[in-house]
Amino acid sequence: MPGSPYTDLDRPPLSAARLARALTGPHGPWRRLELRAETGSTNADVVDAARAGEPEGLVLVAERQTAGRGRRGRVWQSPPRAGIATSVLLRPGEADPERGWSPIAPAAYGWLPLLAGVAVAEAVALLAELDAGLKWPNDLLIDGAKCAGVLAEAVPGNGPTQPPAIVVGIGLNVTLRADELPENPTGLPATSLLLAGATATDRDPLLRALLRALADWYARWRSAGGDAVACGLRDAYLAACATVGREVRVLLPDGAEFRGTATGVDADGQLIVRGPDGERRLAAGDVLHLR
Numbered sequence: 001m002p003g004s005p006y007t008d009l010d011r012p013p014l015s016a017a018r019l020a021r022a023l024t025g026p027h028g029p030w031r032r033l034e035l036r037a038e039t040g041s042t043n044a045d046v047v048d049a050a051r052a053g054e055p056e057g058l059v060l061v062a063e064r065q066t067a068g069r070g071r072r073g074r075v076w077q078s079p080p081r082a083g084i085a086t087s088v089l090l091r092p093g094e095a096d097p098e099r100g101w102s103p104i105a106p107a108a109y110g111w112l113p114l115l116a117g118v119a120v121a122e123a124v125a126l127l128a129e130l131d132a133g134l135k136w137p138n139d140l141l142i143d144g145a146k147c148a149g150v151l152a153e154a155v156p157g158n159g160p161t162q163p164p165a166i167v168v169g170i171g172l173n174v175t176l177r178a179d180e181l182p183e184n185p186t187g188l189p190a191t192s193l194l195l196a197g198a199t200a201t202d203r204d205p206l207l208r209a210l211l212r213a214l215a216d217w218y219a220r221w222r223s224a225g226g227d228a229v230a231c232g233l234r235d236a237y238l239a240a241c242a243t244v245g246r247e248v249r250v251l252l253p254d255g256a257e258f259r260g261t262a263t264g265v266d267a268d269g270q271l272i273v274r275g276p277d278g279e280r281r282l283a284a285g286d287v288l289h290l291r
């Protein structure tokens with residue numbers, strides 16, 4: 001139907017059986033994988049599951065989202081079968097004696113959105129063979145256009161002593177056509193792997209690579225007690241990051257704005273920006289690359 005972006009069901013579906021075989025069970029890194037044809041938002045669903053006491057390791061994947069959530073209250077478009085929309089439930093504050101993991105203090109959880117960005121960048125580099133880079137904290141850019149984003153949400157524990165759970169949601173535009181791309185209110189153009197000329201746009205292997213990379217980095221980070229420097233996560237992040245070394249414009253959550261040069265990422269995952277008034281460290285905010 002002309003004009004409607006949501007009618008193209010010629011695209012192949014994901015295979016729930018293949019994904020579950022590769023990613024769960026005795027040899028898979030995740031505990032449970034569920035694939036839905038449609039939902040409002042996989043993040044909203046996994047937040048609900050976390051509140052209901054679901055243990056760590058749930059992965060929810062949707063072929064289409066009707067109310068996908070983006071960062072800072074924005075909307076994330078997920079036309080059917082055209083991308084990857086997935087959310088995973090992590091409980092980094094709980095011990096896992098089987099894997100020898102101790103609880104991680106909430107102060108280190110700020111690395112989880114960056115960790116997810118590294119996993120997306122690695123999966124895309126491996127399978128799509130594109131030169132993609134992360135705009136801090138975790139937007140995946142190809143030639144300056146956004147192809148993937150991450151939304152991490154904290155779910156408070158039941159009672160003051162239970163640590164929060166973290167829901168990590170990842171959206172990746174795989175075969176979206178130009179007429180299906182969203183208009184980004186921050187002025188950042190969007191793209192998809194297909195439009196960017198990817199060598200491979202088969203979503204099954206991409207999703208497997210993404211969820212494996214996410215599980216691998218999470219295991220390394222947890223085994224290192226949440227120390228992103230010791231487990232090599234900060235180095236991997238810097239290798240994937242397209243922001244460090246650039247002139248940037250920063251929009252802070254309170255609406256304030258400043259310009260400077262991004263010079264690094266500190267041990268807490270904060271972006272270091274040198275501006276006319278000295279050095280600032282950002283825990284949150286929107287960054288635009290100027291040059």
Ligand SMILES: O=C(O)CCCC[C@@H]1SC[C@@H]2NC(=O)N[C@@H]21
Pocket residue numbers: 040041042043044065067068069070071072074076084085086087139148149150151169170171172
């Ligand atoms: O860049 C952003 O603004 C973050 C986008 C995150 C989108 C994903 S799609 C899967 C998961 N479910 C959601 O509702 N949002 C995230």
